[in-house]
Amino acid sequence: MTAIAALPTGGPGASEQFEQLYRSSAGDVYAYVASLLRDRAAAEDVTALAFERAFRRRALFDIRRGTPRSWLFAIARNAALDELRRRRRTGSLLHDVADEATTEDDDLDGELAERRLLVRDGLASLEPRDREVILLKFVGRLSNAELARVLRCSESNAGTRLHRAIERLREACGVTR
Amino acid sequence: MSRDELNPRELEELAVLDLILAREPVGEEHLELAALVDSVRAGAPTMAPAFAQRLDAQLEALERRRRFGWLRDGRPRVRRLALAGGGLVAAAVAFTIVISSGVLGGSSPQPLPGALHNFSGAAVATPTHASAGGAASAAPRAAVGNSTAAGVALLGPQALPVGGSGRLVERRSTLTLATTPATLQRVANQIVTATEQEGGVVANSNIAVQGSASYADFELKVPSGHLAPLISTLSGLASVRGLNQTTDDITDGYDQERALLADREAERASLLKQLAAAATTASETSLQQKLDRVEERIAAEHHAIDALLTEGHTAVLYVDVVPGASTKHSAVGPLGTAFNRALHALEEILAIALIALAIALPFALCALALWWAGSGIRQRARERAMRTA
Numbered sequence: 001m002t003a004i005a006a007l008p009t010g011g012p013g014a015s016e017q018f019e020q021l022y023r024s025s026a027g028d029v030y031a032y033v034a035s036l037l038r039d040r041a042a043a044e045d046v047t048a049l050a051f052e053r054a055f056r057r058r059a060l061f062d063i064r065r066g067t068p069r070s071w072l073f074a075i076a077r078n079a080a081l082d083e084l085r086r087r088r089r090t091g092s093l094l095h096d097v098a099d100e101a102t103t104e105d106d107d108l109d110g111e112l113a114e115r116r117l118l119v120r121d122g123l124a125s126l127e128p129r130d131r132e133v134i135l136l137k138f139v140g141r142l143s144n145a146e147l148a149r150v151l152r153c154s155e156s157n158a159g160t161r162l163h164r165a166i167e168r169l170r171e172a173c174g175v176t177r
Numbered sequence: 178m179s180r181d182e183l184n185p186r187e188l189e190e191l192a193v194l195d196l197i198l199a200r201e202p203v204g205e206e207h208l209e210l211a212a213l214v215d216s217v218r219a220g221a222p223t224m225a226p227a228f229a230q231r232l233d234a235q236l237e238a239l240e241r242r243r244r245f246g247w248l249r250d251g252r253p254r255v256r257r258l259a260l261a262g263g264g265l266v267a268a269a270v271a272f273t274i275v276i277s278s279g280v281l282g283g284s285s286p287q288p289l290p291g292a293l294h295n296f297s298g299a300a301v302a303t304p305t306h307a308s309a310g311g312a313a314s315a316a317p318r319a320a321v322g323n324s325t326a327a328g329v330a331l332l333g334p335q336a337l338p339v340g341g342s343g344r345l346v347e348r349r350s351t352l353t354l355a356t357t358p359a360t361l362q363r364v365a366n367q368i369v370t371a372t373e374q375e376g377g378v379v380a381n382s383n384i385a386v387q388g389s390a391s392y393a394d395f396e397l398k399v400p401s402g403h404l405a406p407l408i409s410t411l412s413g414l415a416s417v418r419g420l421n422q423t424t425d426d427i428t429d430g431y432d433q434e435r436a437l438l439a440d441r442e443a444e445r446a447s448l449l450k451q452l453a454a455a456a457t458t459a460s461e462t463s464l465q466q467k468l469d470r471v472e473e474r475i476a477a478e479h480h481a482i483d484a485l486l487t488e489g490h491t492a493v494l495y496v497d498v499v500p501g502a503s504t505k506h507s508a509v510g511p512l513g514t515a516f517n518r519a520l521h522a523l524e525e526i527l528a529i530a531l532i533a534l535a536i537a538l539p540f541a542l543c544a545l546a547l548w549w550a551g552s553g554i555r556q557r558a559r560e561r562a563m564r565t566a
Contacts, residue, residue, distance in 0.1 A: 015240060022236060027224055034222035044228045048235055055239050081559035088562060119216035128563050138217040141198045144191065152556075156182065163187050166194075166213070175209060 018058050021068050022051060029076045031139045035123075036080045036132060046083050050076035070146035073136065077150055122172030130165035137162055266534055345489035347425040348401055352408055352494060355501035356415035357514065358391040364414050364498055365393045371410045375403040380493075393498040404492040411496060418499065431485045438478040445471045 029050060034043035054075050061071055123131055136142050136150060148158035183191070193207045197214050224232075356364045365384050372379055377399030384393040399407050408420070448468045455461040 015243075019236075026229070026232060030224045030228075031221035040222065040225070043222065044225075044231075047224075047228075048232055051232065051236060052239065055236060055243075078559060081562050084562040085558055115212065116216045116220055119213065120220040123217060123220070132563060134217060135221070137194070138198070138214050139221045143195065159188075159191055160183055162194075163183055163191060166190075166210075169213065169217075173213070175213065 017068075018055065021054075021072060025069055025072055026051070028140050029072065032073065032135050033076055033080045035135045035139065036077075036128075037083060042083055042087075046079045047076065050079045053079065066149035067143075067146055069140075070142060070149040073140050073142060073146070074150045077132075118173050119169070122169050122174075125172050126165065126168055129161075130168050133158075133162050133165040134169055266530070344426055345428045345431050345485065346401070347427050347488045348404055348492035349423045349425075350404065350408060350492065350494045351419070351421040351497070352411055352417070353419040353497045353499065354411065354415040355418045355499050358386065358388055358500045360415075360514075361391045361393060361498055361500065362386055365395075367414050368393075368395055368397075368411055368496055368498070371407060371414070372397045372399060375399050375407040375410070377403060377407065377494075389500055391500050393496075395494075395496040395498075397494040397496060398491050399494060401490055401492045404494060407494060411494075415498065416501075418501070427485055427488060431482065431489070434478055434482045434485060438475065438482065441471055441475045441478055445475060 026047070030043060030047045033046050033050070034040060037043050037046065050072070054072050057075070061068060065071070066074075123134060126134070133147070133151070136147055142150065144159045144162065145155050147162065148155040151158055151161070153161070190207075190210065193203050194210060194214070196203050197207070197211045203211060354364065362384070365382075369379055369382070372395075377397050379395055380398050381396040382394070385391060397407070412420075445468065448464055448471060452461065452464045452468065455464055
């Protein structure tokens, strides 16, 4: 699940490895941030900021403290949460990305489009903490250990939070098993 | 079962979830979960091509700036510097301790705790209650003196002082130091300075700097209570060749003089009474002559008592500085001396660094605590922002 094993602290391979991490993660990071912020413009700013921070701090990366992907998502998460804090202070309005995404679903067959819409609404109705876990797992494709690293909790706690969030998403979508 | 524990079915589902995300095939019973994942991922926003290009360009620009050295990763350097600084300080502390403890060959001054040990090759004799001029006592030497200080009354001679248990004790010590001819003058100067710092005076001194025939000797007078610290200080100036200490209890002599004085004063009082009652001129003259003689004896007794008190209050230290193979400096030759001086300078630099560290450390700890607290507060604020998003 992890794109690369480690980011060397300098040396000739560092740039290539960072480039590899960027190529494999940029879309997922953006999707996670945009889902969290529900604002494309802000998500672009935050994603750019997160990669710039990661680039500048890449020499600080320590493989003993997690994988490069979890490290990158932790940076992105902090940047996104800082943006949320800023918004709360300034009372900025949201521009929901979900509205823009509906145009893509118009081309799908009815049942699939309906299901995706249902899931999207279900996801939007979740508590932010549950929604975040789902996004980190489903969109960020982090392992439970990486999830724990990003959320700053134990791996078992991360697994529990994930499973409960999935259950709540099922309930919100009216899915029965 | 704790809150964090999942049952086997739930654990299996999480394992299956990882398979789905890795695009591995899963059983039919998990297709619902796969569809859920697919729906969430499909609904996730995607980067606009324009933004993707901007992001590429931004990172390329960063990479270019890094290549040309315009972008510096400061923090790792700070960390490395902090580590290196910490290591240096630790090494400095260890080195200073080693030097101070004399493990490297005693190049630095070594005080003599108790003034009677901690030097090599020195003959020590500490007779107590030995008579002045006894075999173990140092012979008071004549003042060869290029300079002679006046005798001093270092303390007021009124109280019965000094030696333990209220005894009056005379102390005389002889310290023999060895140093190179080149450093003899410096050592001599340091002896004078140290004596003055202990509240003493140089009664006699004789210094001759003539190559291998150089020597210096001193007769120092110092308050008895400062004798041990002074010997300790002087022992650090050069290699100690010998230390000889003599104590002489003069309490009995003092008591005898006091008794004699009391008798003379009683005799004087009696004579004064007789003089007042004298009927004839002849008897008056006789009594007056007797009174004059008694007055002279009383003055002599006072002088003797004062002298004894001064001896009890004031210790005499004879210091001989001789040229020789000093274990501290000269034995190692000019190069060794230079090395020792360099070590001494380094020791002082490290001492200053340690003081600076002692001052800076609390500030650094405060800054660290503030940073740690600030970091925690910021993270909690982020989590709050997530809850209220």
